[in-house]
Amino acid sequence: MNQRLEAQHRLGGLIQKHYGRAREIERTREQPIAWASTGAPNEILWAMGFFVQFPEAYAATCGARHAAHAHCAVTEARGYERHLCTYCRNSIGASLAEMEGTGAFEPLARPDFLLVSNNSCILITKWWEHLSHYWKIPMINIDSPLVVPGMDRGDIIGHVKRQCIDLIQFLEDFTKKRFDHDRMKEIVENGKRSADGYRGMLDASRHDPVPASFFDLIGHNFPNLVLRYDPASAEHYEQMKTELDMRIAGGVAAAPGMKYRLYWDGVPYWFAIRNLYEKLRNFGMSLVTSTYFEVFAFENLDPSHPLDSVAENTAMFYLNRSVGYKTETTERIFRDFHLDGGVFAYASSCKPFSISMHYIADTVRKKLGAPVTIIEGDLVDETFYDEERNNTKLQALAEALAAKRK
Amino acid sequence: MIRYVCKYTPIELFAGFGAECAVLDDIPENFDLSDGVAHANLCGFGKSVIEAVLAGEVDELVLVNCCDTMRRVYDVVRNSEACRFLHLIDLPHDGGCGRESFARELLRLKAACAAYTRREFDRKAFAAAFSPPSPAVEPYVGILGVRAGREMEAMMRDGLALPVRNLTCIGNRAVAAPGASPENGKDETALFMEYAGALLSQLPCRRMNDTTGRKQLYNDPNLRGIVYHTIKFCDYYGFEYAEIKSGLSVPILRLETDYTLQSRGQLRTRIEAFSETLSGLGGRERIRMNKTGKYYVAGIDSGSASTDVVILDNDRNVMASIVIPTGGGAQSSAEKSLAEALDLAGMERGAISRIVATGYGREHIRSGGESITEISCHARGAHFLNPGVRTVIDIGGQDSKVIRIDETGAVRNFVMNGKCAAGTGRFLEMMARTLGLSLKEMSERGLSWKEDVVISSMCTVFAESEVVSLVAQNRAVPDIIHGLNNSVAAKVAALVGRLGLEGDFIITGGVAKNKGVVHAIEGKLGIKLYVCDEAQICGALGAALFALD
Numbered sequence: 008m009n010q011r012l013e014a015q016h017r018l019g020g021l022i023q024k025h026y027g028r029a030r031e032i033e034r035t036r037e038q039p040i041a042w043a044s045t046g047a048p049n050e051i052l053w054a055m056g057f058f059v060q061f062p063e064a065y066a067a068t069c070g071a072r073h074a075a076h077a078h079c080a081v082t083e084a085r086g087y088e089r090h091l092c093t094y095c096r097n098s099i100g101a102s103l104a105e106m107e108g109t110g111a112f113e114p115l116a117r118p119d120f121l122l123v124s125n126n127s128c129i130l131i132t133k134w135w136e137h138l139s140h141y142w143k144i145p146m147i148n149i150d151s152p153l154v155v156p157g158m159d160r161g162d163i164i165g166h167v168k169r170q171c172i173d174l175i176q177f178l179e180d181f182t183k184k185r186f187d188h189d190r191m192k193e194i195v196e197n198g199k200r201s202a203d204g205y206r207g208m209l210d211a212s213r214h215d216p217v218p219a220s221f222f223d224l225i226g227h228n229f230p231n232l233v234l235r236y237d238p239a240s241a242e243h244y245e246q247m248k249t250e251l252d253m254r255i256a257g258g259v260a261a262a263p264g265m266k267y268r269l270y271w272d273g274v275p276y277w278f279a280i281r282n283l284y285e286k287l288r289n290f291g292m293s294l295v296t297s298t299y300f301e302v303f304a305f306e307n308l309d310p311s312h313p314l315d316s317v318a319e320n321t322a323m324f325y326l327n328r329s330v331g332y333k334t335e336t337t338e339r340i341f342r343d344f345h346l347d348g349g350v351f352a353y354a355s356s357c358k359p360f361s362i363s364m365h366y367i368a369d370t371v372r373k374k375l376g377a378p379v380t381i382i383e384g385d386l387v388d389e390t391f392y393d394e395e396r397n398n399t400k401l402q403a404l405a406e407a408l409a410a411k412r413k
Numbered sequence: 414m415i416r417y418v419c420k421y422t423p424i425e426l427f428a429g430f431g432a433e434c435a436v437l438d439d440i441p442e443n444f445d446l447s448d449g450v451a452h453a454n455l456c457g458f459g460k461s462v463i464e465a466v467l468a469g470e471v472d473e474l475v476l477v478n479c480c481d482t483m484r485r486v487y488d489v490v491r492n493s494e495a496c497r498f499l500h501l502i503d504l505p506h507d508g509g510c511g512r513e514s515f516a517r518e519l520l521r522l523k524a525a526c527a528a529y530t531r532r533e534f535d536r537k538a539f540a541a542a543f544s545p546p547s548p549a550v551e552p553y554v555g556i557l558g559v560r561a562g563r564e565m566e567a568m569m570r571d572g573l574a575l576p577v578r579n580l581t582c583i584g585n586r587a588v589a590a591p592g593a594s595p596e597n598g599k600d601e602t603a604l605f606m607e608y609a610g611a612l613l614s615q616l617p618c619r620r621m622n623d624t625t626g627r628k629q630l631y632n633d634p635n636l637r638g639i640v641y642h643t644i645k646f647c648d649y650y651g652f653e654y655a656e657i658k659s660g661l662s663v664p665i666l667r668l669e670t671d672y673t674l675q676s677r678g679q680l681r682t683r684i685e686a687f688s689e690t691l692s693g694l695g696g697r698e699r700i701r702m703n704k705t706g707k708y709y710v711a712g713i714d715s716g717s718a719s720t721d722v723v724i725l726d727n728d729r730n731v732m733a734s735i736v737i738p739t740g741g742g743a744q745s746s747a748e749k750s751l752a753e754a755l756d757l758a759g760m761e762r763g764a765i766s767r768i769v770a771t772g773y774g775r776e777h778i779r780s781g782g783e784s785i786t787e788i789s790c791h792a793r794g795a796h797f798l799n800p801g802v803r804t805v806i807d808i809g810g811q812d813s814k815v816i817r818i819d820e821t822g823a824v825r826n827f828v829m830n831g832k833c834a835a836g837t838g839r840f841l842e843m844m845a846r847t848l849g850l851s852l853k854e855m856s857e858r859g860l861s862w863k864e865d866v867v868i869s870s871m872c873t874v875f876a877e878s879e880v881v882s883l884v885a886q887n888r889a890v891p892d893i894i895h896g897l898n899n900s901v902a903a904k905v906a907a908l909v910g911r912l913g914l915e916g917d918f919i920i921t922g923g924v925a926k927n928k929g930v931v932h933a934i935e936g937k938l939g940i941k942l943y944v945c946d947e948a949q950i951c952g953a954l955g956a957a958l959f960a961l962d
Contacts, residue, residue, distance in 0.1 A: 362485035
């Protein structure tokens with residue numbers, strides 16, 4: 008964070024432009040607005056001319072700006088349980104506050120349509136269902152079976168593709184427009200270029216010293232998630248890669264003097280990022296990379312088979328994979344990125360990331376001999392976060408790494 | 414024995430292979446084995462499945478990809494390698510295009526069963542396994558929401574005056590036989606397409622895309638009340654509860670458990686109080702007092718922190734009242750406090766015509782003629798103290814409750830805290846101990862705060878470590894106490910929010926003596942609380958008033 012990348016300024020501009028445009032469209036209604044989940048087949052929405060916003064990304068922003076708590080309180084007052092996903096509680100609370108005029112933090116532009124897929128978790132379908140109920144607009148869920156051993160990959164992708172075709176038919180009726188296959192191809196092409204650039208950005212972190220830390224890169228999920236339909240996203244990553252390569256060539260480190268390269272597992276505690284960054288730096292530990300980035304990789308896109316590849320992207324979404332696949336991916340990342348240890352961030356209300364975390368952490372520790380620690384908190388709910396306990400665990404990790412190196 | 418967990422499981426298929434099967438609904442005493450391999454945010458039911466597998470009680474298990482927990486339970490069980498037969502079925506979210514993929518899943522399971530049992534599929538046995546559902550013909554209380562487990566269901570049957578029907582996710586399984594005669598004719602693909610359709614046509618569980626069919630559960634003319642069960646960390650049914658709670662024509666009781674029976678006492682209190690709400694106190698036959706002239710009654714409130722006694726005469730005059738700490742058990746504390754109250758009133762035990770016991774220890778008090786829950790007793794006592802009151806906020810030692818009452822003092826609705834000390838007297842007691850203060854000192858010193866300190870942890874243990882950190886940072890003790898008072902107030906305000914604001918308000922229970930907490934609740938809710946000297950004996954007073962009936 009102290010060695011600021013030029014790409015950070017450019018990212019700020021892209022984010023500002025996106026939300027500015029959303030406000031404008033909300034006013035002019037020149038495009039329909041959809042709210043979509045991260046892993047949904049969103050290329051179809053872009054091809055149909057929707058302006059797409061992401062409640063999950065909005066929740067992360069609210070968390071980082073310490074605004075989520077107020078939204079969650081609105082939801083809890085309605086009788087929703089505190090153990091429900093905090094992204095969900097934030098989103099429903101912000102929507103209710105916006106509708107009732109009690110004030111939400113920089114709310115998303117009001118939606119006309121909701122698209123979700125259960126490939127990240129099943130709870131998200133209920134979250135969207137309630138958004139649909141409150142906003143009184145249609146929603147569609149793309150059912151994406153969990154990819155477990157014994158299930159046929161082709162069957163799963165075919166099942167998702169059939170629903171994508173149904174979605175297109177629904178949207179043609181909804182927008183009174185024909186689906187434009189050429190536009191779809193163009194969007195998938197842009198997405199493919201963006202996803203390649205995103206991977207290039209991540210791979211730069213294999214270098215030692217790392218040119219940009221996990222904390223520097225985390226915000227750069229935004230273009231590949233929100234803007235990959237637009238060439239601006241790929242351009243952003245291409246310029247960023249040049250900047251990272253220059254750092255590598257010049258031997259510039261994200262934070263000089265770091266002794267240990269660490270892996271991060273799970274969703275960042277958005278409200279505590281700066282605090283964690285400083286704490287880790289004080290212990291000589293640099294967070295290098297994470298499987299969290301895999302959630303935003305979208306690397307199955309293929310312009311020669313636009314719809315099939317979009318269905319494949321949805322069906323093979325990282326969170327929809329078995330624990331065995333996730334463990335293998337984590338092991339590979341440890342090896343490819345020369346990582347010394349890992350911080351596993353348990354999120355109290357997030358099951359997909361947290362429930363099998365023990366197993367993955369244990370496997371990494373036993374098979375690779377890498378010290379790991381599991382810290383505790385929640386995505387954007389600060390009341391679950393115990394800074395003292397987590398700092399103790401991080402310090403213990405630093406001590407274990409030091410002892411191992413002796 | 415194949416165990417299964419979800420109503421969409423094709424159990425008739427197992428019959429086709431001559432395999433016995435049963436729902437896995439054992440409620441474990443604890444999660445010692447499960448906690449060692451899975452994270453704490455797994456719902457209690459998910460933990461119970463892992464617990465049963467790791468304890469060696471289950472070695473043939475068929476799971477359904479019905480929720481995020483079950484998806485991860487499968488991962489954990491698979492890694493444990495403790496099951497001889499383990500299978501996960503992918504369940505689609507609707508019966509439209511999902512039917513085809515579900516039929517494929519059924520055939521995949523069929524192949525797995527054939528390989529495991531080394532038997533041929535017997536269509537006749539399969540066809541014979543379908544059984545028609547039985548409709549409700551008499552008034553009943555429905556258990557809705559998520560599975561309640563065998564023992565909990567039995568507790569509800571015992572505690573409720575009306576017949577009980579299990580309509581929870583697994584309880585309402587009803588699958589029509591596919592076609593007229595599934596045992597012959599059709600080719601296998603067509604048969605399993607129909608079977609998939611029949612399974613998916615059941616009354617939808619809350620997980621499915623289209624849940625409109627669930628409305629029939631709430632609109633049944635024989636339905637008299639709902640016990641809505643949710644399990645902590647279950648993602649679906651909390652949504653449904655939030656959706657339906659305000660539009661129902663029958664009373665609803667929400668029970669959130671962790672799928673253990675570690676809080677049996679609190680569960681029983683809630684169920685009995687609900688039964689009292691459903692049918693008045695006539696839910697259980699009460700013998701009316703048939704006494705003339707001067708006579709006396711007593712109410713005993715056996716709480717976790719204190720045992721309180723009120724003696725009334727037949728004109729409802731308080732003859733004596735006393736509060737003593739509950740020490741060596743409910744029975745001995747009740748006897749001791751009753752003896753002391755009789756001393757105060759200058760009476761003999763024989764002068765008391767009737768005793769009603771309330772509070773957690775109510776069932777253990779042998780001197781009491783009958784027992785009534787503290788929910789009804791606090792409502793009755795509060796109404797006696799101030800007939801204008803419509804909302805009672807009772808903060809006791811181990812729980813806090815908010816009770817909505819009508820103009821006669823009868824309970825209309827109530828909510829209680831979960832299995833957690835946050836927002837209770839015990840929370841304040843622990844924090845006072847951490848600060849080295851008595852409860853009285855804490856109550857007084859909290860009033861002179863100057864700076865807002867936020868205690869963000871809801872968990873008592875974490876809040877304690879937060880308090881220790883604040884003390885280490887030299888934050889002023891009154892400010893820390895104010896932060897703690899606000900934390901209790903936030904918890905109480907959330908409970909009040911679930912019932913909606915309706916005045917006048919009274920605060921009862923021991924915590925009513927803590928002015929700091931009273932002010933914090935008033936500030937949080939923007940209301941004025943009625944506080945009176947009798948706040949702590951309100952439950953015992955209500956019990957004594959019931960004894961006069």
